[in-house]
Amino acid sequence: xxxxxxxxxxxxxALVIVLGTTLWPLGSAIATSFRNWRxxxxxxxxxxxxxxxxxxxxxxxxxxxxxxxxxxxVTLDVVIAVAVSLGLALLLRRAGVLQSLTRAxxxxxxAMSPALIGVSxxxxxxxxxxxxxxxxxxxxxPLADVIWLASPGYAMAALILSDVWHWFPYLxxxxxxxxxAVPVETEEAALIDGATPWQTTRxxxxxxxxxxxxxxxxxKTIFALKMFDSVQTLTGAGPGITTQTLAHYVYTIGxxxxxxxxxxxxxxxxxxxxxxxxxxxxxxxxPPKAVAR
Amino acid sequence: xxxxxxxxxxxxSALGLAGALPRPARAQAAALANLRTGKPFAGQEVKIxxxxxxxxxxxxxxxxxFTDATGIMVKYTYVPFANMREALxxxxxxxxxxxxxxxxxxxxxxxxxxxxxxxxxxxxxxxxDTARYPKAFLDLGAVDGKQLGLPTRSHVQLLFYxxxxxxxxxxxxxxxxxxxxxxxxxxQDKEQIAGIALPYGKSNGQNLMVWYNFLxxxxxxxxxxxxxxxxxxEAGLRATQDxxxxxxxxxxTPAAAVSFNEQDAVNSMRGGNxxxxxxxxxxxxxxxxxKVSKLTEEQVGFTPLPSFAGGPRSTYINNWIYGxxxxxxxxxxxxxxxxxxxxxxxxRDILLDPKExxxxxxxxSNLRDxxxxxxxxxxxxxAAEALQNTKVVPYTADWPQMMEAMETAMSxxxxxxxxxxxxxxxxxxxxxxxxxxx
Numbered sequence: 001x002x003x004x005x006x007x008x009x010x011x012x013x014a015l016v017i018v019l020g021t022t023l024w025p026l027g028s029a030i031a032t033s034f035r036n037w038r039x040x041x042x043x044x045x046x047x048x049x050x051x052x053x054x055x056x057x058x059x060x061x062x063x064x065x066x067x068x069x070x071x072x073x074v075t076l077d078v079v080i081a082v083a084v085s086l087g088l089a090l091l092l093r094r095a096g097v098l099q100s101l102t103r104a105x106x107x108x109x110x111a112m113s114p115a116l117i118g119v120s121x122x123x124x125x126x127x128x129x130x131x132x133x134x135x136x137x138x139x140x141x142p143l144a145d146v147i148w149l150a151s152p153g154y155a156m157a158a159l160i161l162s163d164v165w166h167w168f169p170y171l172x173x174x175x176x177x178x179x180x181a182v183p184v185e186t187e188e189a190a191l192i193d194g195a196t197p198w199q200t201t202r203x204x205x206x207x208x209x210x211x212x213x214x215x216x217x218x219x220k221t222i223f224a225l226k227m228f229d230s231v232q233t234l235t236g237a238g239p240g241i242t243t244q245t246l247a248h249y250v251y252t253i254g255x256x257x258x259x260x261x262x263x264x265x266x267x268x269x270x271x272x273x274x275x276x277x278x279x280x281x282x283x284x285x286x287p288p289k290a291v292a293r
Numbered sequence: 294x295x296x297x298x299x300x301x302x303x304x305x306s307a308l309g310l311a312g313a314l315p316r317p318a319r320a321q322a323a324a325l326a327n328l329r330t331g332k333p334f335a336g337q338e339v340k341i342x343x344x345x346x347x348x349x350x351x352x353x354x355x356x357x358x359f360t361d362a363t364g365i366m367v368k369y370t371y372v373p374f375a376n377m378r379e380a381l382x383x384x385x386x387x388x389x390x391x392x393x394x395x396x397x398x399x400x401x402x403x404x405x406x407x408x409x410x411x412x413x414x415x416x417x418x419x420x421x422d423t424a425r426y427p428k429a430f431l432d433l434g435a436v437d438g439k440q441l442g443l444p445t446r447s448h449v450q451l452l453f454y455x456x457x458x459x460x461x462x463x464x465x466x467x468x469x470x471x472x473x474x475x476x477x478x479x480x481q482d483k484e485q486i487a488g489i490a491l492p493y494g495k496s497n498g499q500n501l502m503v504w505y506n507f508l509x510x511x512x513x514x515x516x517x518x519x520x521x522x523x524x525x526x527e528a529g530l531r532a533t534q535d536x537x538x539x540x541x542x543x544x545x546t547p548a549a550a551v552s553f554n555e556q557d558a559v560n561s562m563r564g565g566n567x568x569x570x571x572x573x574x575x576x577x578x579x580x581x582x583x584k585v586s587k588l589t590e591e592q593v594g595f596t597p598l599p600s601f602a603g604g605p606r607s608t609y610i611n612n613w614i615y616g617x618x619x620x621x622x623x624x625x626x627x628x629x630x631x632x633x634x635x636x637x638x639x640x641r642d643i644l645l646d647p648k649e650x651x652x653x654x655x656x657x658s659n660l661r662d663x664x665x666x667x668x669x670x671x672x673x674x675x676a677a678e679a680l681q682n683t684k685v686v687p688y689t690a691d692w693p694q695m696m697e698a699m700e701t702a703m704s705x706x707x708x709x710x711x712x713x714x715x716x717x718x719x720x721x722x723x724x725x726x727x728x729x730x731x
Binding site for chain 2: 127
């Protein structure tokens with residue numbers, strides 16, 4: 001068999017797997033989003049309903065609430081997670097026993113299941129015996145009487161805190177990788193020229209890892225947009241629906257309301273948002289050279 | 294196959310012999326008596342999709358006798374409660390016949406009606422007397438007059454209280470919610486302990502489960518006869534305000550109760566932080582288990598849930614059924630196992646087994662059994678009384694969606710983000726919209 005054909009033939013298994021696990025479900029979800037499929041009425045999809053599931057989504061106040069919550073959550077979560085991780089990476093970049101040990105221990109939170117993290121934080125924020133609630137109250141006395149999961153603001157703070165705790169190790173390791181590629185000579189030259197350590201970091205080091213920061217922002221944004229587990233296990237989307245993200249709303253429509261057509265339409269909208277953000281990030285934040293590298 | 298004279302003779306002999314046997318063997322012999330003879334389904338396997346609960350472990354432990362007698366193998370697959378509805382949904386949509394028996398909670402039954410095969414004909418063939426169950430339990434396993442399963446794990450609510458603290462301050466178990474408030478204030482003042490742990494946070498509708506009794510106590514209800522919401526009527530809003538007042542006005546619950554789910558409320562009492570908790574009867578085991586609780590059996594008393602002066606002392610009930618999966622390829626074998634495992638004598642055997650601590654009784658004979666009541670301090674007599682008068686929430690296929698609207702309203706009212714009236718009027722509008730859309 002000619003090599004030209006053989007090399008395409010060898011791609012077939014991988015192509016089948018990719019098509020079967022990504023494009024087929026995506027196509028199926030798009031098709032379902034145009035159909036009436038309410039599981040409590042029928043275990044199989046029913047008739048075509050055009051754009052009804054999409055227009056219905058926009059008419060629901062809960063959709064706009066979820067969108068608003070998601071924007072607030074993603075903005076705060078991404079900024080805090082990236083800032084904390086970057087700061088920690090800058091502290092840990094130098095060689096040393098403590099740094100090496102910290103790097104090894106750092107990965108543990110990321111190895112935990114997000115659902116388990118939500119459950120654990122729920123216990124830790126319990127107003128009666130939660131170690132985190134007590135600890136924060138001890139450190140910041142005005143917060144001693146706060147019932148963390150009882151008010152919209154504090155519940156959102158708890159949600160962000162748990163997600164930052166989960167993600168900062170991974171992001172820190174990404175930044176450590178980027179920082180390792182920064183030539184030491186550039187920093188030494190800046191210091192010799194009289195730059196302060198802060199100026200060296202801000203004006204010499206950070207610009208050299210701009211591409212890495214952009215990738216980290218992109219990844220964290222995508223994962224924050226998909227936030228579901230901790231909403232389900234930590235806040236239950238409450239109080240009320242004040243911490244209900246879009247991903248959790250999609251789940252609620254699909255698996256509580258049993259409206260698969262509507263849930264599919266919402267999932268497609270969420271996917272469209274994710275793809276849009278990906279494109280904007282790639283075009284605006286990551287310069288073509290960085291992408292090529 | 295109908296029961297012929299030979300089968301009857303075999304069964305009767307087994308029962309006669311069984312009289313001389315110890316209780317577990319007698320129970321098994323009785324449970325086996327109603328099964329088909331000749332092992333017609335030998336070699337088949339009955340696969341059960343089941344929620345994690347000690348009671349089902351106890352059933353599984355007794356399945357060996359069933360396998361010996363019938364040749365039918367039994368395999369349990371356990372799923373945590375939080376994932377159970379998704380697992381059942383996947384089974385319904387997949388339609389693979391992966392499971393023969395499904396264990397389904399009452400609230401989900403109408404929306405999972407396409408998963409379960411109606412069982413009326415099989416119940417009649419097996420001559421299972423459904424009058425052995427409280428009607429409320431049976432009704433919660435039926436849709437449009439068709440029985441989709443037999444009750445297997447059913448719960449009533451009780452008020453658990455600190456017997457030692459009540460005795461110390463000469464307090465009697467409360468009969469009304471007003472008494473709960475006054476007793477709580479005494480204990481909060483003298484013992485620095487919260488009065489009553491109640492769940493107000495969102496978690497699968499758990500913040501509604503005690504509230505239903507407040508509604509019924511005030512003469513209100515969740516729905517009217519036409520299935521339209523009634524919970525935001527004047528009486529309903531008053532009852533809801535009473536429930537919220539326990540937290541926000543009287544402050545007799547732990548402050549953290551605003552975000553409590555049921556487990557948090559139980560933890561509050563067993564950690565010694567609350568003097569009372571209104572919760573399912575099965576929780577008793579955990580309240581006095583030294584591995585997870587600071588309390589001992591001597592410290593924990595129980596009484597039917599209080600009501601308002603002159604109102605009925607009701608209980609909201611929860612019920613799980615054993616149903617046969619519509620796509621099962623071993624339906625007859627599955628019915629054999631359900632017949633075996635729902636036999637009253639087997640349930641009684643589990644209730645009296647010193648190695649088991651589950652309180653669950655689904656059948657009148659066991660609820661009123663003197664030995665069972667002796668073991669659990671009369672708990673089942675209370676349950677039987679409550680079950681005679683209790684109301685049930687008429688679940689429909691739309692219930693999970695409606696429940697979500699109500700639990701959200703409760704969470705909003707409890708956290709103060711909306712008033713009781715605003716939150717529940719909005720929930721009422723949502724429920725009406727859901728009912729209209731169908």
